[in-house]
Amino acid sequence: MDIFSDLLMGMSVALSPVNILYLVVGALVGMTVGVIPGFGPAAGIALLLPVTFGMDPISAVVMLSAIYYGAMYGGTITAILLNTPGDSGTVASTFDGYPLAQKGRAGPALVMQAVASFTGGTVGVILITLLAPLFSQVTRSFGPPEYFLLAMMGILTLVVMIGGNWRLGLISALIGFALGTVGVDLETGRSRYTFGSAELIGGINFIPVAIGLFGLGELFYAFYRGIHKVDSSDMITYDRKNNFWPKAQDFIETRFTLVRGSLLGFVIGVIPGAGAAIASLVAYSVEKSLSRNPERFGKGEMAGLVAPEAANNGASSGAMIPLLTLGLPGSASTAILLAAFLMWGLRPGPLLMTQNPEFAWGLIASMYFGNMALLTISIFAIPVFVMILKIPYRVLAPVVLVICTLGTFSVNSSHIEIYIMLAAGVVGFMMRLYGFSPAAVVLALVLGPLAEESLRQTLTISRGSFGIFLDRQASVWIIVITIVLVVVLPMIQLIGRRAREGKSTT
């Protein structure tokens, strides 16, 4: 019953007129940043962060969180209409979303993705409501060794699960750690890598780095791929008047897919580092393997769109569990969200739900209404987002560069920070081009100080012995889960792939 009284209290916070207004604005902004190619939730939250400085902390966090999960809804619109995922979490939605649009079923696909996103998001929030207090209780016994291991687990899972070259992913994470060591060492008061600059004493601010890596880096990469030369308006096949609503058969055929995708997405989202992209790809594969008609997948099968959509929204909700109960972000977007919480003096962790219940439960309650608002916006404001999509990228891109620059400047009124942003943009572009992971840089930049502090505390407690990690039961469990995630699962995947390749060659 405690949970329900807490939730009711959260609803009273979330339902204030001001918070509803910010929630809807955040949802709209989130959908818009999701629609703009390459401009995902990470850049959206980082950019909107300075705008929230004059707000009440709870309103600000409600709005930023709405941007975070709203971007998942928006990213799919481009995936369906342009075959271009708005964010890595919507890659799997292109597999059947775009073929559906080509078959003249863009309208039903857009409505079904909204329903799937709503289901994934809502199932996720219900599970947060039930599980977050339990997680808080379990994690209260965690000390520095567990925090260090969880930080490592998040980074390693991100590096391994994101695919590509794991060595380049690790180098990216180490660069993030290195950037996190710039500034004053809090334990000894000694300056590190500041070279006499007063601007660097407080460390490298993550906002210009995040906006540079995700906003500008993606923008430069889009120019590299020549997206500015493409006229997207000719590609959009969408008819609002005819064949817009899905048939009853679409709902009936995908009713179990919705539930499976949502639950799977949530579980994967809880794992630090796994995130929406992995969740949607896994949900797509699972649905294809369970389907009676797997040959229809990739050719415009509704279940092939619904599964990843329910999963990526379920994962966005799932990622809030380690964020709220441990203060550990699992992705670049949640890392920026964590930094936003800290900026407002709200330190997520095991005690957050007891020490700051208005905030924690207000945020959770707002996610219920946020998903309802997004469902409505997704269905009825589709023409507006189609209009945004029709703006040529060559016109949109310079405007995005201006907003990134002026948004970064407004944080600390610092010209140095806009230079850092541009440099991070060029580095982010190079990283994207050569197979590195900008997400690992940002995650490590945010987790670096926590990882360093907890490792030093751990070794002080154990008098320099690493054996402490094996003496504590919670630590051993985290090590086992990490090994399963970063060694065992990829090996099973590799063996399965080799077996399939062997079959296809014989």
Place this chain on the structure above:
Amino acid sequence: MRILFLLAILAGGLFYTYYAFNHLAFLSQTGRLGPGFFPRIVGSGIVFLTLISVVQELLRMRATPEGITLRFDNFSPGALFIILMGVGYLVALRFLDAVPATILFLFATLSVINRGRYLQNVLVSVLVPVAIYILFRKFLNASMPQGLLGLPF
């Protein structure tokens, strides 16, 4: 180009590690782990992993028909253009105020990548900075760059 990027990371990693070993103490005066402990691990990791990647990249390049040669010709002019315009925009912000610098940047950039659509380019170049000015200064009370020339907007 990939090899140049890897070499740049290696150079940065070597400098970072050198600084960690020579300027930051491993132990603090109280005998606890000092400010150099973590950077030494991180720096050594960057150098070690990047060295392996450099060697692998050189081996991969040697196996190609071109051999180990630096090729700049496949670098996109579009990306280079927008990066250079971005640099120009930051320089303009240093001297002019936010609104004139933004008008100048948008008009110059759109004139090249959105060629021939004069009315659209002029409208976007003027309306976007004005809208941003109203949003930032009037609604959000956020600061915007003021140039050295001290223009009134």
